[in-house]
Amino acid sequence: MRKFFANKKLIIVMIILIATLSTVALSFRVRENRSAPPLIQRVANDISNTAAAIVSAPMVAIHDGFNNVTDLVNTYNENQALKKDITQWQQTKATNSTLKQENSQLKKQLKLNATLSDYKQIPASVTSRQPADWENIFMINKGSLQGVKKNMPVVSGAGLIGRVIEVNNISSKVELISTANTNADRTAVEIVNKKDEHINGIVSGYDKTDEALTMTQINTKNAIEKGDTVITSGLGGLTPKGLYVGKVVSVKNDDYGRPATVYLKPATNLNDFSVVTVISRDVQGG
Amino acid sequence: MDRRHFIDISIVAFLGLLLDGALSFAGQGILITPQWQVAPSFLLLWLTFVTYLMPSDGRLLWLAVGLGIVYDFYYSGIIGFYAIAFPAIVYGIQWAREYLPISGVYAVLLYFISIVVVTSGVYFGHRFLGVGGEGFVGFVSQVLWPTIVVNVVVAGLLYVPCNRLLARWRVES
Incomplete structure (x- = not known):
């Protein structure tokens, strides 16, 4: 035992290991539970993020340039498809406007200031992404001074x-919906099927083989079909109701023939986005 | 190593830290896909080359600790993984360089070992916390292997310019 403690280097290594494990455990708890990290971490992150925005700017410009060329190649086909959609879209826009007006009047009559579907938008740019992508984290250039709060949902493009x-x-920092982090809060969603029935569940992960989000904790006898729309249900956390998540691509049933896992095609490519919008729900609550 | 060049090394290292994330973001869709993930490691490359090619300096160890903490702060918020991985690599290379002649092959070999140690260490750390659901086989085939291939090629290309720059700084010091 005396010989063991006489080995100075071994003791130093042990102290470093214990200190590191403690720091990892402590910072992990802080990240999961506290609304904001300690001041020193916030300042370091803000400085790093500002510098990262400058470093990434030329690379993003090149990336966007390539995307623009690809878009140009696809322009003709997209134009044909959009022409087909536009007549229907005009009708939907008119209906939507009427419904919005009606909804606003009804809310006034009921003295409802805000509902689960009301929210404000905070636009933000992506500045950086975690290099070793274990946690599917990326960084944006908006923080508490702009009204961003922990657990707010983030959308990009369609969903x-x-x-x-x-x-x-x-x-x-934003964690992607596809994260494999078992400690992450899950998004409550609902499937709207062809009969306009709403089926609740949560997005529980991402299937790399099928390149699809997985939705579980479904308890329904209602039919779920390929192509059904999936939106947020507004239950729990700070996510408003009605944010588009994706479309059903396949359904895996359990032994009793009930849907156990639903595979969803995300509305947005989760590996190609540069501008996002943070959603701030008007109605707050757990 | 004089103070001016130590500051220069620190600035390049910090740029490397930012470049790792910026490249992951700008190259998403190419570097990060459902089939593979390549983690850019410019900071680790710079630390490896500086430790191997510059005269031994105790401050490099503290620089590695500082950069590791900032890396943890900025990229994950879980502090400890890179804060211990980077100085461990610097310490290991400072020990190994006593037995190795200065050569591009050894520099790239040391970088190869550094990537394996850091990437695997951080992977197991995350698995321990339940963060990151990649199985071990998936990690080796989809993350570690592509990361090694791309970064070792980059190291091969950057060895000559880095060596020239550091040789000049060595003489000036």
Whole structure:
């Protein structure tokens, strides 16, 4: 025993290991439970994020240039498809406007200031992404000073892509909806089927083989079909109702023939986005 | 190593830290896909080359600790993984360089070992916490292997310019 403690280097290594494990455990708890990290971490993150925005700017410009060329190649086909949709879209727009007006009047009559579907938008740019992508985290250039709060949902393009997990003063970290983090808060969603029935569940992960989000905790006898729309249900957390998540691509039934896992095609490519919108729900609550 | 060049090394290292994330973001869809993930490791490359090619300096160890903490702060919020991985690599290379002649092959070999140690260490750390659901086989085939291939090729290309720059700084020091 005396010989063991006489080995100075071994003792130093052990102390470093214990200190590191403690720091990992402590910071992990802080990240999961506290609304914002300690001041020193917030300042370091804001400085790093500002510098990262400058470093990534030329690379993003090149990336966007390539995307523009690809878009140009696809322009003709997209134009044909859009021409078909546009007549229907005009009708939907008119209906939507009428419904919105009607909805607003009804809310006034009921003295409802805000409902689960009301929200404000905070636009943000992506500045950086976690290099070793274990946790599917990326950084944005908006923080608490712009009204961002922990657990707010984040959308890009057509639909939901993640939620805010850490808020600094002028930057935030966002965890993708596809994360494999078992400790992550899950998004409550609902499937709207062809009969306009709503089926609740949660997005529980991402299937790399099928490149689809997985939805579980479904308890229904209602039919779920390929192509059904999936939106957020507004239950729990800070996510408003009605954010588009994706479409059903396949359904895996359990031994009793009930849907156990539903595979969803995300509305947005989860590996290609540069501008996002943080959603701030008007109605707050657990 | 004089103070000016130590500051220069620190600035390049910090740029490497930012470049890792910026490249992951700008190259998403190519570097990060459902089939594979390549983690850019410019900071680790710079730390490996500096430790191997510059005269031994105790401050490099503290620089690695500082950069590791900032890396943990900025990229994950879980502090400890890179804060211990980077100085461990610097310490290991400082020990190994006593037995190795200066050569491009050894520099790239040391970088190869550094990537394996850091990527695997951080992977097991995350698995321990339940963060990151990649199985071990998936990790080796879809993450570690592509990361090694791309980064070792980059190291081969950057060895000559880095060596020239560091040789000049060595002389000036």
